[in-house]
Amino acid sequence: MQDDGARPVGAGGTLYRRVAADLREAITAGSYGSGGRLPAEGALAKHYGVSRGTIRQALAVLRSDGLVTSRRGTRRVVLGTARVQSFSELLSFTSWARSVGEEPGGAMESLARRPADERECEQLRLEPGSEVYVTLRLRTLSGRPVMIERTVYPPRVGEVVAQLPADAVSHTELLLEHGIVFSDADHTIDLVHADTDDSRLLGCAAGEALLRERRRSTDPAGVPVELSEDRYLPGTVAFTVHNSLAASALSRRHHPVPEQHPAEQHAADRRIPEQHAADQQAPGAAEG
């Protein structure tokens, strides 16, 4: 319809994505205010010259990002004007570091090949007895140690990782160039106490509390590509998430979670001072 410069420019692939990007820009710029109402679907459809279905697809993206509400009978309302980070900024330390204006670094401390244990076979969907590649890396922000990353790769991926230079900053990006794509990930966030490796590399006291993120990532075909455990120094990161009645992805888990009844081991582990130390050099990931 009207070609007055409000066209879904951007050349970003599909129609609904361009519309979504355009609306997101307007929202984060504050054009509708916080708590303000968006135009009706019909009005947007006419404005962009597309069908209402396409507009609805675009708005579904914004809703799932937590930018707008959505309910029957009334126009959509702007929930917040916060910038929403992309999938890669969550998955890749490098990509995230750059997005906050810091210079990411990574130093490979060790790389080994060994037989996978039972849990790793299940999580990475490998035959029992398969080998895996295990890495330990120190990640830095503008030279400052910030995080310890322990990753387990299946052979297909590990063989590529083993070829990378020891000071490679972004494994994710380099793997992408080898055709290994990260598409989905499950994350589990909790608190853990520093073991001797942690304290040595991060320069903190042994037993000091760290923020832990365990992750299991898959490629677009649903094939697992990594199992990772990241431990952050306190005060360096916070994880944020939006959820809603419409579509929720986050959940809270009881900690003594896998197997056994929750009734068993209460008082025993309530106040773990600095155990957890040597119990796993293998990253545990979400869900068992």
Add this chain to the structure above:
Amino acid sequence: MQDDGARPVGAGGTLYRRVAADLREAITAGSYGSGGRLPAEGALAKHYGVSRGTIRQALAVLRSDGLVTSRRGTRRVVLGTARVQSFSELLSFTSWARSVGEEPGGAMESLARRPADERECEQLRLEPGSEVYVTLRLRTLSGRPVMIERTVYPPRVGEVVAQLPADAVSHTELLLEHGIVFSDADHTIDLVHADTDDSRLLGCAAGEALLRERRRSTDPAGVPVELSEDRYLPGTVAFTVHNSLAASALSRRHHPVPEQHPAEQHAADRRIPEQHAADQQAPGAAEG
């Protein structure tokens, strides 16, 4: 078509929701295996006797829950058979505790009314100088102290909270009975050290690390209903989230919370030419 008992029964509201529930049940029961392929959309449509569009809506739900992949050219693949918890199990301590088979408890330690500070006014979208209700509660799991909850309510909600008995277990459920619905929430997870209140109530050492979740919740109309900060003893909970290239909600934040630039209103002319020009006030971003 065939009425052979594979009909989307369940009486759970809309068609696509019933289909989604039916498929979810089949997946978590392992009917397709982990890594197995789902039937084609067309086959499912014929099976359930609905249109392909409805099937796609149902599958979109499962995809956003992280149960299945989705890409052009090939059938959907089962990602995992993990149970996905509901929105309320994340939002409400009580609802979560019950879902893991423990008995939740809550004891109001203090309730006060005081003027809101600047940040609270912005976050709760209140006029400067408005009053807020502030609560401090100790939450328990089967009698064991687990979490400290500090919540700030706007007057509309606080007036109701102030009427609740001091030993009420679930504020969320009681508020629901008063017509106050929680629909969307932003969560930020990081690590914090126990202050004197924390150590006294939780029975831990002062300065011990706790897992912190800060939350801002809104009702279906996008109006803020609470601002909360929960501090968990280590080893009691873990937060899990799924994200994907398709739709991501989680992100990672640099901690020295970049005190954001006051959003400039330049782009106000990006607005779609529409009515309602006078209804926006606070351009303040929704950040916590």
Add this chain to the structure above:
DNA sequence: GGGGTCGAGTTGTACAGCCAACCCATGCAC
């Protein structure tokens, strides 16, 4: 002023169809 009714406006649900893009197994050429 208080309270209820009504209706225009808006989003949700469901249907149908068409084509493009893509994956992958098959089979053929070399």
Add this chain to the structure above:
DNA sequence: GTGCATGGGTTGGCTGTACAACTCGACCCC
């Protein structure tokens, strides 16, 4: 065997239509 082309199967994207369910302000009655 290896590599490449082909083609069927499958999902993604977009359009159009129709109706249901819901919100909310305007309006009327008392």
